Amino acid sequence: MKAIVCVKQVPDTSGKVAVNPDGTLNRASMETITNPDDLNAVEAALKLKDETGCKVVVITMGPPPAEGMLRELLARGADEAVLVSAREFGGSDTFATSQILAAAVKKVGLEDDDIVFCGRQAIDGDTAQVGSQIAEKLGVPQISYAADIKKEGNTVTVKRMLEDGYMTIQAKTPCLLTCIKELNAPRYMSLSGIMDCYAKPVAVYEYNPLQDDPLIDPPTIGLRGSPTNIFKSFTPPQKGKGKMLEGADKATCETLAAELLKKHII
């Protein structure tokens, strides 16, 4: 049994944010971190390892320095790591990225009782598309926005957190789950994990090891295979402050009702 986690290295938007003249992020001049939701996915996998003893494999697609992030995840407790890195994969949008990551998951080997974990979305693109597209391309069930996960045998029961409530559904493994921050609190690297992480294996999948997979079709990978076109990138205007009403009397309730009516909420 394996827990396979797809992770992404993203710019640290809590520090200096550098933007190119065309509105895209200037990634080269920014510090990088592991995408926050992906840490929740890694933690979910490590919890499964704590409970079952399964193997945890982390996969990322990115330039060679992304190996540093993989070492950190090995120091948190992952067993193996895969760096998918090739010139042919550069410039991939979510469609092309999911093609390549799905092929990488297949090469790692997706068995009957395996689970693929992804973060809900990355803080750079905020699309929330890659996890779901990987599931489609692997032909496995997917459950998004996982806020609680239970695995019994080949059945996974997941509580999904939606904007207006929760939904609990089940799926058979192998399946893919996308994880949200409410799912867990990611653990720290441990000292023994740090001391051991450079002795653990990090496999590098370049173009050649993956090229025989039908998903790695040149017209569907890299910049050429990416149907997404960005017309404009901008910072949305901040929402105004909410209006606070204080008091528990009838007049306050009437004011509240009037406000809601005015906005056509009631």
Added chain:
Amino acid sequence: MDFQLTREQQLVRQMMRDFTENEVKPIAAETDKTSTYPRDTIEKLFDIGVMGMIVPEQYGGAGADDTCSAIAIEELSKQCASTGDILATHNGLCCGPIMANGTEEQKQKYLRMLTKGHKVGAFALTEPDAGSDAAKGTCVAELQGDHYVLNGSKIFITNGYVADVFVVFAMTDRSKGTKGISAFIVESSFPGFSVGKHEEKLGLHGSPTAEIVFTDCIVPKENLLGAEGKGFKIAMQTLDGGRIGIAAQALGIAEGAMEESIKFAKTREQFGRPIAKFQNTQFVFADMHVAIEAARLLTYKAAAVKASGARFTLEAATAKLFASEAAMKITTKAVQIHGGYGYTKDYPVERMMRDAKITEIYEGTSEIQRVVISGNILGK
């Protein structure tokens, strides 16, 4: 010469920064205000293997080097010097001498307790009339059959009222002076062990300091650490290592105070501009940076020399002396930069200034460091 940290040391810094930001910073002021031992934080440090990190893997530790340990203490002390102190004592003053002098049985039992067993360690040398002059100790140990009987008391013991395992120094032959001192591993559960007065201190309010008392305390014979009469040597070697920990603690306090001061100076406006725009303030920061950089290099160098197996007495004393005096100067300047606000508890720099003072006193005062340094330079 390579001034780069190893990959592992860089990860230790990164992890400790995350930990300190999330777990230590939010409670540092309250820990000081209420003089509360940060038990939950220490438990979490055990969970991730920081407590006892220098202990070899076969005894339950991570086998981290001395620089990793210094980095961990430094990062914690940026926000809470008390937490840094608890770790420095546990690692350097309790795990350290057992690692260096323990029998295989002692290592298997006690180093495992101090790592996987989540038991806190302490070091008991100082007595009311025997501070820097350790040979004047009156705590005695008498061999009676298969055990020693300890009588006397120790004061100013860091981790005193929370620790489970103590490395204790007592006279086994008072006629021999320092050569009559022996070291023992004492558990707080041993009959005749008790905790005396809890100290109320100027700073380090979260670090539990207490008197410990031995009243016909029964210590099994096999808990003698090293040979009889070798206690003074063990104490001095241990303090050499401990001084690197205190240098790291002082370094962290100084860095924390500078970071707070930078934030303040950039936002505090007087005469129409942030005070960071005044050259007088800028020069203070330049001096702070130079002192911190020098303290860091001395501290890491001492740790590297210790890890190499070479004698490091001079390097440790040099680092401890410089870093502690730098911390005192920098925290005092930090309060000055904050003006009236710096004198209040609304800002952390007054706490940092109070915490810094002890680094010039414990594990050898600045005066003792100068004795050690000059003695090493001039010879006997």
